[in-house]
Amino acid sequence: MTTVRWALTDTWTIARRDFARWARQPAPVVIGLLFPVLVVLMFGYLFGGAIQVPGGADYREYLMPGAFAMAMLFGIETTMVAVSTDAARGVTDRFRSLPMAPSGVVAGRSVADLAHSLVGLAVLIGCGLLIGWRAHGSPAETALAIGLLVLLRFAMLWFGIYLGLVVRGPESVAAVQILVWPVAFLASTFVPPQTMPGVLGTLAEWNPLSATISATRDLFGNPDAPADSWVTQHALLMAIVWPVLIVAVFLPLAVRRYARGGG
Amino acid sequence: MYGMPVELALRADDLRKRYGDTVALDGFELAVPAGTVHALLGPNGAGKTTAVRILTTLTRPDGGRAEVAGLDVVRQARQVRTRIGLVGQHLALEEALSGRQNLELFARLNHLDAAAAARRAGQLLDRFGLGELGRRPAGTYSGGQRRRLDLAAGMILAPAVLFLDEPTTGLDPRGRNEVWASVRELVAGGTTVLLTTQYLDEADQLAGRISVLAAGRVIAEGSPEALKSVAGGDRLDLVLHDPADLPAATAIAARVAGAEPEVEAETRRVGVAVQDRVSALTEAVRALSDAGIRVEDIALRRPTLDEAFLHLTGKADA
Numbered sequence: 073m074t075t076v077r078w079a080l081t082d083t084w085t086i087a088r089r090d091f092a093r094w095a096r097q098p099a100p101v102v103i104g105l106l107f108p109v110l111v112v113l114m115f116g117y118l119f120g121g122a123i124q125v126p127g128g129a130d131y132r133e134y135l136m137p138g139a140f141a142m143a144m145l146f147g148i149e150t151t152m153v154a155v156s157t158d159a160a161r162g163v164t165d166r167f168r169s170l171p172m173a174p175s176g177v178v179a180g181r182s183v184a185d186l187a188h189s190l191v192g193l194a195v196l197i198g199c200g201l202l203i204g205w206r207a208h209g210s211p212a213e214t215a216l217a218i219g220l221l222v223l224l225r226f227a228m229l230w231f232g233i234y235l236g237l238v239v240r241g242p243e244s245v246a247a248v249q250i251l252v253w254p255v256a257f258l259a260s261t262f263v264p265p266q267t268m269p270g271v272l273g274t275l276a277e278w279n280p281l282s283a284t285i286s287a288t289r290d291l292f293g294n295p296d297a298p299a300d301s302w303v304t305q306h307a308l309l310m311a312i313v314w315p316v317l318i319v320a321v322f323l324p325l326a327v328r329r330y331a332r333g334g335g
Numbered sequence: 336m337y338g339m340p341v342e343l344a345l346r347a348d349d350l351r352k353r354y355g356d357t358v359a360l361d362g363f364e365l366a367v368p369a370g371t372v373h374a375l376l377g378p379n380g381a382g383k384t385t386a387v388r389i390l391t392t393l394t395r396p397d398g399g400r401a402e403v404a405g406l407d408v409v410r411q412a413r414q415v416r417t418r419i420g421l422v423g424q425h426l427a428l429e430e431a432l433s434g435r436q437n438l439e440l441f442a443r444l445n446h447l448d449a450a451a452a453a454r455r456a457g458q459l460l461d462r463f464g465l466g467e468l469g470r471r472p473a474g475t476y477s478g479g480q481r482r483r484l485d486l487a488a489g490m491i492l493a494p495a496v497l498f499l500d501e502p503t504t505g506l507d508p509r510g511r512n513e514v515w516a517s518v519r520e521l522v523a524g525g526t527t528v529l530l531t532t533q534y535l536d537e538a539d540q541l542a543g544r545i546s547v548l549a550a551g552r553v554i555a556e557g558s559p560e561a562l563k564s565v566a567g568g569d570r571l572d573l574v575l576h577d578p579a580d581l582p583a584a585t586a587i588a589a590r591v592a593g594a595e596p597e598v599e600a601e602t603r604r605v606g607v608a609v610q611d612r613v614s615a616l617t618e619a620v621r622a623l624s625d626a627g628i629r630v631e632d633i634a635l636r637r638p639t640l641d642e643a644f645l646h647l648t649g650k651a652d653a
Binding site: 078085086088093095096097161163165166167168170171 | 388391417419425426429440472492
């Protein structure tokens, strides 16, 4: 029992370290929160006029669920940078030499980053409401949609922790920061995959991001392209299966990597 | 070799570790009595950091065994972690947090309750001369102050063994003196310290015994004085005015010392190990002046740890 209590305390202590840093140095956090807002404004007002949504619906209604999921995907960078910085600065090893619960460091990281992403999601929802987006579904459907987004972030979190422990140096971090863009765009985030050339459209439909986006569009009652393939017809199922699969692979890998240390 | 006497704070037997094709440790041995300071000295890649990582449970050895305060670092890793403090090459401080908050964080992670953590943080700030800085963010501290705060964070549980992995790397001389003073106080209080360093004077200043590492093994071990004597006894150094006199001066040095001198032509320097310091000096002065050789400098000196180190590591390469 005390083991469990200390594991929870350690998690909270590690998470609080991040909260305290954000409180003292808010600028990078605020910029991180506002970046998806910038993307929404760019697509909503600059490109959006040229994008046709199936059924002629409002593009910003179509855009917002994509932007929510994109923000969850971009969280992978926050996590990875924090984890790899701590590892490079020897902080991770220092914690590993303490009698604290071995789970504390990664669990604390996940608590801090989930909190960060929830604030980011709230900011983005506020932005959506300001530019005319609405959740038309029931409160339960809205809550489920938000739950799916958090689940996606949770999956990205463990992927990010694993990457942060494996990569060495800022170059690899930069590579991941670039690679998230094609992942975000090769999905139903900004345009319907049906408008993409054959293979790319199929890839976009099978992108885990698209499952969450389609499922949340449905739950929020926002417009979406008609579901014409197995994976788009089972978006809600896949919006759960994909993140669970990612967690099932990367959580054990990350924990093992952490326990083993640098070698 | 198992079943170590309790007075040994650290013990390593035949530790082996390789990373891919690189052998990091190749039969590393160590025995450190409680209450002493032991330095691991060696060039980059000699295995110092790997040895510390194994002893602090961060890395598992491929072979051999090691004990800290009588606890096996592999099988009893969790218990070992309650008995050690690790101060690494990098600062583990959160710069945005105050000195006090940093120590409280480490105290909580060492499983002190909130009240005990606050108490311990206050004690350690005072003990490391940081009491007045406690409220300021650690990012505003000087290099020496940060290191001392980091050192304090390693002392939360009054560890049986404190590991200092290159504790003064990157510090200016003043910061280095501050850290050395803190370490001396800890040692006076009975803490066992394992120090790794590339700086010979640091080992000379702090350690009672030194292990010299090369290629993953200990190539020499002893007190700083004993290691210095490895490089030969006292030395006679001459610096000549005219490089043309080098052969004649070398012959004189060889004769008065009865040993082979070393010549550095660029600096016009001749050095030789001598047995009888004073008679070698007076004879050399007389012979040089008889030969009409102008000397810019002539001196007797003790060998430095640098010379011992170069001598030892040079031999290991051969």
